């Protein structure tokens with residue numbers, strides 16, 4: 001099973017991309033509208049708690065087990081203020097127990113980004129985000145691959161990824177091949 005994580009605060013562009021890539025038996029989780037608390041910084045997880053984290057929320061009840069059970073983890077995030085969403089950053093902070101249990105153990109983690117600007121507009125931001133993921137992949141022990149960037153156009157003009165990214169279908173097929 002592969003796990004698809006929609007890091008957006010809504011189910012629109014990133015959700016559409018992930019839905020178009022995923023296979024029937026893959027799991028797709030949207031982080032929006034879930035009970036996901038912030039890391040307390042308490043370091044309890046360093047003691048390798050059975051339930052990973054002292055916080056009792058959607059991370060402890062669902063996401064930790066799903067990550068462990070998945071072969072590949074495919075994350076999509078909109079660019080928000082030149083970075084990933086706060087929602088996704090919070091979930092990545094909450095990966096700390098998985099690191100403390102050595103649960104990534106060379107797993108494959110993939111990233112897809114979407115923003116209203118063109119790739120060229122966002123090249124610096126995209127490279128900064130890739131650098132962030134590459135950095136944490138080294139010490140958390142996962143293999144990181146950046147898959148692609150999708151342009152969703154100006155929100156005033158409907159902000160529809162399938163309409164604005166003229167290479168949409170080609171990119172989806174390319175990603176499906178990589179994940180196969």
Ligand SMILES: Cc1cc2nc3c(=O)[nH]c(=O)nc-3n(C[C@H](O)[C@H](O)[C@H](O)COP(=O)(O)O)c2cc1C
Pocket residue numbers: 008009010011012013014015077078079080081082083114115116117118122151152155159
């Ligand atoms: C708060 C906020 C900040 C954003 N910041 C950027 C940005 O810095 N650069 C950009 O290209 N798009 C930015 N966008 C646009 C979104 O990244 C873009 O519409 C994306 O396709 C939305 O994906 P979603 O439909 O999955 O949420 C921003 C949107 C919001 C709501």
